[in-house]
Amino acid sequence: MSPARPVRRLTVVGIGAGDPDQITVEAAETLRAADFAIVAQKRDDDPLVAARQAVIDRHAPGLQVVAVPDPERDRSAAATSTTSGYAGVVVDWHDARAALYEQVLLDRPDGDVVFLVWGDPAFYDSTIRVVEKVLAAGRADFVWDVIPGISALQVLAARHRIVLHDVGQALLVTTGRRLREAVDGGADNVLVMLSARFDLDGLEDWHIWWGANLGTAHESLVAGRVGDVLGDVERARAATKASAGWVMDVYLLRAP
Structure with a gap:
């Protein structure tokens, strides 16, 4: 046998x-x-x-x-x-x-x-x-x-030297596809993954902490008031994709 x-x-x-x-x-x-x-x-x-x-x-x-x-x-x-x-x-x-x-x-x-x-x-x-x-x-x-592994959420927070929520505040994690749904539902502290586009109309006074290809040689970071830095984010995203051949980005949005 x-x-x-x-x-x-x-x-x-x-x-x-x-x-x-x-x-x-x-x-x-x-x-x-x-x-x-x-x-x-x-x-x-x-x-x-x-x-x-x-x-x-x-x-x-x-x-x-x-x-x-x-x-x-x-x-x-x-x-x-x-x-x-x-x-x-x-x-x-x-x-x-x-x-x-x-x-x-x-x-x-x-x-x-x-x-x-x-x-x-x-x-x-x-x-x-x-x-x-x-x-x-x-x-x-x-x-x-x-x-388990170290997630892009953790690396984003570390790179920007932030906590992902204020004291006692909730954190909603969602996708770019459902960001508008989250904001319309009252979320005011949103971490966005799988973002293929930026639907941020009306959020100009919110703060954004953005990162792409975190942990790689092509890492890119932008932070600031949405109305001031959205163009920087879009240009950085395009440049990252052009240089690396791919782009994975994640960002935190917080209401003022």
Whole structure:
């Protein structure tokens, strides 16, 4: 009777906002113990794959990287103009990702695997949901864990030397898509992630603390009264995208 194959371990690892120095000891040890890493690849020269590789080279040299072409997401106005339509598009995208990741695990039945996630896996990242879909399908066998990371929220606050809320004040974390909804609902201290546009009309007297590509060589920061610095933010965002090939920004808005 042959010995039972050990159950493989899958770990979702938060790797911080981009600086290899900001990865935790726990995360680094998990990378070194793994047999391979799965990363989504959006194009042939995807700079985010290169950034993940830099983290691996620093903390787990020799760890094999399996780059999986990321499925296309429907970004048409017809599909994303409503909240329900956007949610449906994202579910379809997650399903397609899960199928691709499952196939990698089936093609490689042995060895522990890690997923490298920007920042912390708890904040606007789909990897946990995708892993749950793979597990629910029942064809790939594994146990899994999540390792927290330093999020862009934390790095933004550190770079600007601020606390994200005043004494006793609430902090609402949302997306650029739902910023107006948050403000119209009465929120006066809002941290915005996944911002593709700046819908800040009427908020000229609010204060903004903005950052892009935090923790990388292309990091950019702007702070001030919205009406005074919005142009600076837009120019800095465009320059960051041009120089890095990608842009991930986050900002805090606070009412006067």
